[in-house]
Amino acid sequence: MKRDxxxxxIEAALCIALAVMLAAGAIGIYRTGVAAREEDPLAPVYxxxxxxxxxxxxxxxxxxxxGAAAACRVLGVRSEKRGGDAELPRDPxxxxxxxxxxxxxxxxxxxxAALLIIAGIAGGGMDAVVNKAIRICTECVGLG
Numbered sequence: 001m002k003r004d005x006x007x008x009x010i011e012a013a014l015c016i017a018l019a020v021m022l023a024a025g026a027i028g029i030y031r032t033g034v035a036a037r038e039e040d041p042l043a044p045v046y047x048x049x050x051x052x053x054x055x056x057x058x059x060x061x062x063x064x065x066x067g068a069a070a071a072c073r074v075l076g077v078r079s080e081k082r083g084g085d086a087e088l089p090r091d092p093x094x095x096x097x098x099x100x101x102x103x104x105x106x107x108x109x110x111x112x113a114a115l116l117i118i119a120g121i122a123g124g125g126m127d128a129v130v131n132k133a134i135r136i137c138t139e140c141v142g143l144g
Contacts, residue, residue, distance in 0.1 A: 004075075007077050017065075029051060
């Protein structure tokens, strides 16, 4: 029981650290962009290079958080207070009927999603999505 709590605390701490690092990176990108705009009003606030430079320190924390989440999943670590979880019947035939989707279907959908993401990145769709997201965010918030 104690091991479960320790693993959950580590996972939570890594997620919080990742959120703080990402927020600090976004604020840093914005500050450097505003400083660049003072010199040149047409200078872009957000660029791919600035984002990669600011978010590079968060990559190890992200990998550690993903590893902690995977370890918790493999070891079966779950919170004791899971509100809203219905108690599934113990009879296997009834449990299969109550389960929303079979495990095989979930695995197939996960693999299909991963393949489509890889195909999109390989086709150059990531650049278009990042550029559109940057434009939408900066225009809606009024930063750009």
